Amino acid sequence: MKDFKGKTAFITGGGSGLGLGLARVFSEAGCKVVIADIRLDHLDEAMEYFKNKDATVHPINLDVTDREAYSRAADEVEKRFGGTPDLLFNNAGVNTFGPLEASTYEDWDWVMGVNLFGVINGMQTFVPRMIQAGK
Numbered sequence: 645m646k647d648f649k650g651k652t653a654f655i656t657g658g659g660s661g662l663g664l665g666l667a668r669v670f671s672e673a674g675c676k677v678v679i680a681d682i683r684l685d686h687l688d689e690a691m692e693y694f695k696n697k698d699a700t701v702h703p704i705n706l707d708v709t710d711r712e713a714y715s716r717a718a719d720e721v722e723k724r725f726g727g728t729p730d731l732l733f734n735n736a737g738v739n740t741f742g743p744l745e746a747s748t749y750e751d752w753d754w755v756m757g758v759n760l761f762g763v764i765n766g767m768q769t770f771v772p773r774m775i776q777a778g779k
Contacts, residue, residue: 645730649674654721654729656708656766657736659686664693666733671699678721678729680706681736708736708762714769728773734766 645651653670657663658679667690671677679701681687687703694701702724704717721729738758740751 648731650676651730652676652678652721652725652727653731653733654678654680654770655733655735656680656706656762658733659683659690659703663733663735664690666735667701668693670731671697671701675731676700676702676725678702678704678717678725680704680708680717682707708734708765709757711765711769714765718769718773722773728777728779729770730774730779732766732770732774734763736762 648670651670651674653666653675655663655666655670655677658667658677659681660683663679663681664686667677667679671694677699679687679690681690681703682705684705687705691701691703702721704720706717707713718728736758738755740747740755
């Protein structure tokens with residue numbers, strides 16, 4: 645894909661860091677961008693950035709470990725933009741940011757839930773819809 649104008653990009657972890665960087669780049673390339681993030685403060689800050697830009701950006705509060713919420717997010721994207729995304733960025737990721745020996749089973753459940761199952765949830769939710777739409 646060389647021309648991104650008018651395409652729709654769905655970016656998890658889109659409220660900060662690399663996800664926000666992706667949102668900026670693809671919005672500047674003419675994409676309609678959905679930024680999905682679990683942190684409302686990050687979504688608010690991201691939307692503040694886009695407020696004075698000539699960009700179509702839509703925030704969705706999403707916990708990528710919640711499959712039902714993912715399905716609702718996909719429905720919202722289709723309703724808002726008239727179809728599935730053209731580009732899917734399963735970017736959300738977390739880390740315990742501490743020494744391995746200090747991590748608990750709950751820490752690992754959280755890391756795996758977001759970093760692995762969050763990606764699986766995104767693929768399982770969007771890819772069949774994208775294929776059905778011929779994307």
